[in-house]
Amino acid sequence: MHIQRQIFVTSPYSQQTVALQLDPTQSILTLSRLTSLLESSSHLSDFSIGLNGKPLYASTRIQVSNLPSVSLLTLHPRLLGGGGDGGATGAESRDCYLNMYAEKKPDKVDPNEQRLSKWLNCALSNEPLAEPCVVDLLGNLFNKEALVNALLLKKLPKQFYYIKGLKDMVNIKLTPLAGSEGDTTSGQFQCPVSGLEFNGKYKFFVLRGCGHVMSAKALKEVKSCSCLVCHADVKDSDKIVVNGTEEEVGLLRERMEEERAKVREKKGASKKSKNGVAAVVVDAGAKVAKRQMDDGNVSGTVKKFKAGDKVPVNATKEVYASLFTSSKKKSDFRETYSCRSLPLGRN
Incomplete structure (x- = not known):
């Protein structure tokens, strides 16, 4: 039923x-x-x-x-747009609305973490900075071992194409943060003069002559033509700004290209001077050969010296010549082991 x-x-x-x-x-x-x-x-x-x-x-x-x-x-x-059921997106079902939120979006990078990583980590290996450290001519920080290994293995990224060798690096001296003296692996550094932290909040410079790293505030307040730590001579062209802005990096790049152009010109001039010296030597040799030809030496070879032709006055020609060469004629006599007992005049 x-x-x-x-x-x-x-x-x-x-x-x-x-x-x-x-x-x-x-x-x-x-x-x-x-x-x-x-x-x-x-x-x-x-x-x-x-x-x-x-x-x-x-x-x-x-x-x-x-x-x-x-x-x-x-x-x-x-009710379109008011029920949260897909109508707001024009979807026929709630699934389309939910799928829109199911897609994973890339995580937002914390600007503070990004800044600290740029100042406290190697720009190549992203490992914490540890002695020995270097900076390139554009102000990027590296662990020297990581950079040298990349150069030897030819695995340097294209963004660092301008680094060709050790001459394009500057050895730097970082000052550990107060309370961690002697510990160069803590990853915390400061200005040796003003005490400002080396974390990207303040501008820092590297002095190419001595490698000391100090804040722009210290260099501005204590105006000096020498390093404030080791008193080495410092010029404005010796200052490299660390992790500078695009404009500052552009100025450093122009300065780097100018320095390299001067080096190329200097090498070219030295090569020309060497070629000039060689040409002078060749010209001198040609003049000597011409003078010999004029003196009667047609063959162009150097005339062999004979002591008999330069005998001093009142000197016997044979005696004077014996000072330079043997005056005795060669004979067919050959010395043997048994001939050593012969009279001295025979040999």
């Missing part, structure tokens, strides 16, 4: 409730049958549907036999 099932549908346009009798012989109830209760200009997708307090979708099929004997079906008009 089939149990009669009845479903009550509340009208979305009035407070009236309509009762529908469900045929027990029908196995499935489709929500599309509810379109007969709507106005001609309305669609079922314009309403949110609930059955016995549970939400349903337009594509949902309901097994009639699973329904209670009396059920309540409610239709509520959707």
Whole structure:
């Protein structure tokens, strides 16, 4: 015996409730049958549907036999943009709305952490700065070991193309923060004069001559032509700003290119001077050869010296010549082991 099932549908346009009798012989109830209760200009997708307090979708099929004997079906008009159900994005279902938030967005980088990393870590290996440290001609900080290894293995990133060798590095001397004297691995440094922390909040300079790192405030307040620590001579061109702005880095790049251009010009001039000296030597040799030709030495070779041609006055030619060469003629006599007992005149 089939149990009669009845479903009550509340009208979305009035407070009236309509009762529908469900045929027990029908196995499935489709929500599309509810379109007969709507106005001609309305669609079922314009309403949110609930059955016995549970939400349903337009594509949902309901097994009639699973329904209670009396059920309540409610239709509520959707309010676009106000229900948080996907209408604000024009989506047909809530899934599209939720998927929009399911996509992972890249984590925001803390500007303070980024600044500290640039000042306290190596620009190449991103490891904490530890002695020995160097700075390039544009103000970037490196651990010397990491930079040298990258140069030897030819794995230096393209952004550091201008670093060709040790001549493009400046060895620096960092001062540990107060309370950590002697500890160069703490990663905390300060200005040796003003005590300002080396963390990016203040401008710092590297002095190329001695390598000391100190704040711009100290150099400004104590005006001197020498280093405030070791008293070495300092010029304005010897100051390299650490991690400067784009404008400051541009000025450092121009200065670097000018210095390299001067070095190339100097090398070219020295090469020309060497070639000039060689040309002078060649010209001198040509003049000597010409003078010899004029003296009668047609072959152009140097005349062999003979002691007999330069005999002093009142001197015997043979005696004078014997001072430089042997005056005796060579004989066929050859010395042997047994001939050493012969009289001295024989040999």
